[in-house]
Amino acid sequence: xxxxxxxxxxxxxxxxxxxxxxxxxxxxxxxxxxxxxxxxxxxxxxxxxxxxxxxxxxxxxxxxxxxxxxxxxxxxxxxxxxxxxxxxxxxxxxxxxxxxxxxxxxxxxxxxxxxxxxxxxxxxxxxxxxxxxxxxxxxxxxxxxxxxxxxxxxxxxxxxxxxxxxxxxxxxxxxxxxxxxxxxxxxxxxxxxxxxxxxxxxxxxxxxxxxxxxxxxxxxxxxxxxxxxxxxxxxxxxxxxxxxxxxxxxxxxxxxxxxxxxxxxxxxxxxxxxxxxxxxxxxxxxxxxxxxxxxxxxxxxxxxxxxxxxxxxxxxxxxxxxxxxxxxxxxxxxxxxxxxxxxxxxxxxxxxxxxxxxxxxxxxxxxxxxxxxxxxxxxxxxxxxxxxxxxxxxxxxxxxxxxxxxxxxxxxxxxxxx
Ligand code: SF4
Ligand code: SF4
Numbered sequence: 364x365x366x367x368x369x370x371x372x373x374x375x376x377x378x379x380x381x382x383x384x385x386x387x388x389x390x391x392x393x394x395x396x397x398x399x400x401x402x403x404x405x406x407x408x409x410x411x412x413x414x415x416x417x418x419x420x421x422x423x424x425x426x427x428x429x430x431x432x433x434x435x436x437x438x439x440x441x442x443x444x445x446x447x448x449x450x451x452x453x454x455x456x457x458x459x460x461x462x463x464x465x466x467x468x469x470x471x472x473x474x475x476x477x478x479x480x481x482x483x484x485x486x487x488x489x490x491x492x493x494x495x496x497x498x499x500x501x502x503x504x505x506x507x508x509x510x511x512x513x514x515x516x517x518x519x520x521x522x523x524x525x526x527x528x529x530x531x532x533x534x535x536x537x538x539x540x541x542x543x544x545x546x547x548x549x550x551x552x553x554x555x556x557x558x559x560x561x562x563x564x565x566x567x568x569x570x571x572x573x574x575x576x577x578x579x580x581x582x583x584x585x586x587x588x589x590x591x592x593x594x595x596x597x598x599x600x601x602x603x604x605x606x607x608x609x610x611x612x613x614x615x616x617x618x619x620x621x622x623x624x625x626x627x628x629x630x631x632x633x634x635x636x637x638x639x640x641x642x643x644x645x646x647x648x649x650x651x652x653x654x655x656x657x658x659x660x661x662x663x664x665x666x667x668x669x670x671x672x673x674x675x676x677x678x679x680x681x682x683x684x685x686x687x688x689x690x691x692x693x694x695x696x697x698x699x700x701x702x703x704x705x706x707x708x709x710x711x712x713x714x715x716x717x718x719x720x721x722x723x724x725x726x727x728x729x730x731x732x733x734x735x736x737x738x739x740x741x742x743x744x745x746x747x748x749x750x751x752x753x754x755x756x757x758x759x760x761x762x763x764x765x766x767x768x769x770x771x772x773x774x775x776x777x778x779x780x781x
Pocket of ligand 2: 400401402403404410411434435436437438439440441442451452453455
């Protein structure tokens with residue numbers, strides 16, 4: 364006779380889970396339709412049925428250490444087919460949201476990211492920071508919204524009749540670059556700590572056993588290449604995971620274009636930073652990324668292409684979220700926060716450019732301030748935000764391949780190829 368297992372439910376965990384989007388978990392009666400329907404679930408010990416019962420029982424430790432929550436691509440097939448109207452796809456999404464919240468310190472930011480009632484705190488931190496910098500800079504120069512004129516020796520402050528130069532409001536060398544540089548270092552360090560914690564917490568066998576035989580693990584480099592090609596660059600798994608309705612198509616196109624929009628803008632930012640700072644040592648680099656740029660500068664063209672991709676991806680994803688809110692799949696604050704911040708970043712960036720061309724300092728500089736606040740909200744809170752899944756999900760997918768927890772669709776492909 365086996366010993367009885369004592370289950371100690373974490374009631375607060377169930378409540379928290381319901382708050383961040385897993386509010387239908389009580390409806391599940393364990394028919395397993397969802398696990399059968401999921402196109403990505405491994406054949407062995409599949410998800411999401413088991414996660415539904417663990418959630419009902421409040422088994423927090425099992426759920427937060429469950430690698431399977433990261434294998435789900437949230438296509439909603441399981442939720443569509445559930446005979447009880449439970450939403451297992453949303454539950455897994457809510458679990459991932461909870462995971463971001465607890466992977467990195469300070470955990471209070473994770474708490475702020477979980478509900479709209481803390482949005483003012485998320486805005487206040489970067490808003491105060493940039494306002495203080497603006498006040499210090501304005502006091503030093505004796506002018507808060509200046510124009511700039513070129514007098515043959517460089518740009519000089521003028522009260523009117525010159526050009527809007529954003530670098531004059533927040534000089535790059537002394538404000539933007541050090542502040543974003545420190546923020547980037549903080550974000551990278553937080554991701555390093557978060558991923559380390561995430562990987563060590565996974566409750567999976569550390570040896571690879573297939574068909575009862577112990578196998579040698581694949582190299583981690585191969586796993587990374589497979590995930591990058593199979594899941595990230597081509598977004599191929601997204602097509603295997605659903606892609607039947609208009610909403611699925613919007614989601615695919617939205618994510619795909621948003622991803623490449625961010626890649627383009629990341630390249631532009633890197634070129635500007637490297638040529639600006641590298642130009643101080645190797646002078647011929649300096650003009651390449653010098654700002655403001657003319658419209659036909661290749662770096663500027665790439666920046667505009669990135670902005671267009673970003674706006675297109677945002678439109679697709681927003682349409683899908685709005686449609687979801689009208690149907691049975693709702694969207695959590697995490698989803699709307701991310702979409703909202705990216706919208707503000709993209710639109711304020713666009714208006715900054717237009718207002719600079721129009722040379723309207725009274726609007727251009729406040730717009731630039733809002734742009735910087737929103738960029739800081741996007742980058743500074745990355746390790747706690749939905750966008751953090753780019754890093755955490757990639758890490759989990761790589762590790763899942765490393766320990767042989769391969770999604771069913773990938774297994775089928777391999778069998779087919781052989
Ligand atoms: S979530 Fe729905 S489909 Fe899945 S086991 Fe529960 S009742 Fe069945
Ligand atoms: S991948 Fe799709 S079907 Fe599978 S659990 Fe996630 S939402 Fe459900």
